[in-house]
Amino acid sequence: MADQLQLTYKKSTILFHRFGHGPEAMLAFHGFSETGSSFVCLEPSLGQRYTVWAIDLPYHGGTRWRESTHFAKADLEAIVQQLMEENGLHTISLFGFSMGGKCAMEICHRFPGQVRELYLLASDGIKTRTVYNVAVYPAWGRSLFKSIISRPGWFFTFIRIMHRMKILSPWLYRFTMNHMDTEEKRQRLYDTWVSMANFEIDIKSLKQTIRQHAIPLKLVFGERDEVIPPAVAHEMAAGLPTATVRIIRRGHYFIDDKLNHTLEELTEI
Structure with missing residues (x-):
């Protein structure tokens, strides 16, 4: 305990x-x-x-x-x-x-x-694989991600297409779907990634x-x-x-x- x-x-x-x-x-x-x-x-x-x-x-x-x-x-x-x-x-x-x-x-x-x-x-x-490292994303990329918090529809469609084409790994697909399926989770992901980007x-x-x-x-x-x-x-x-x-x-x-x-x-x- x-x-x-x-x-x-x-x-x-x-x-x-x-x-x-x-x-x-x-x-x-x-x-x-x-x-x-x-x-x-x-x-x-x-x-x-x-x-x-x-x-x-x-x-x-x-x-x-x-x-x-x-x-x-x-x-x-x-x-x-x-x-x-x-x-x-x-x-x-x-x-x-x-x-x-x-x-x-x-x-x-x-x-x-x-x-x-x-x-x-x-x-x-x-040393983190680039796709997972928000610190290397340009400012416009972070702004785009922030917009997904309240309007995620197109993003999920894109992710599913990437998964079907096997461009996106099964692990990253599951991570995305599990951690972005509600607005609260998307906000947490955004806040955490922006915060951790400053922890270089x-x-x-x-x-x-x-x-x-x-x-x-x-x-x-x-x-x-x-x-x-x-x-x-x-x-x-x-x-x-x-x-x-x-x-x-x-x-x-x-x-x-x-x-x-x-x-x-x-x-x-």
Whole structure:
């Protein structure tokens, strides 16, 4: 079972799910369309060593983002700093899955002296296939996407044609249909993508920080992941003596109880 805790940030309310009873603090960042509660299934492997604080990122779960601007790096840094100060957390480990990997890397880069370890699981922000990377889209492309929120008819017709012609992969077709079938979901996707486009990570600089502070880096990627190719893990680990890589026989979404075996091994390294 996880406790739910709220943090007030400016006009917004940020929800955290806290589980585990370990002596070390861990801050976890989930993927798109998930919540911090997605990680509770990992308590068997994480809970003895860590007390995990798993955030509901803005536009997800119980967090209510009421600011006039999209969630940005400065907001993330301020929220983490506030969480640590209010709860007496002097050092933390970071755990980021997919989209959440960007957040974990940003905090590692910003507060390296307070980071014990960095876990990146199928992490966005290192090297993502172009079709999934909104950061490379031109401004008119984002405007077009915004218009789809309230008028999606033509877009769905286009997507179905692309799927029938086998131009669009089955995975991307399912993702699109599952996450854009209501106006609320389309708004969440738009807000999240625009927000995450501003979370570009300077990987060269981050790796220098990891080397300088000898931060253990633990990478877990899926062998069949078509969003974040597993080769990315080896690219990230190159030149980092503190890095450990595990490629598992999964696709992109692998946060479930089957992951506990791999994490049990990694927490002992």
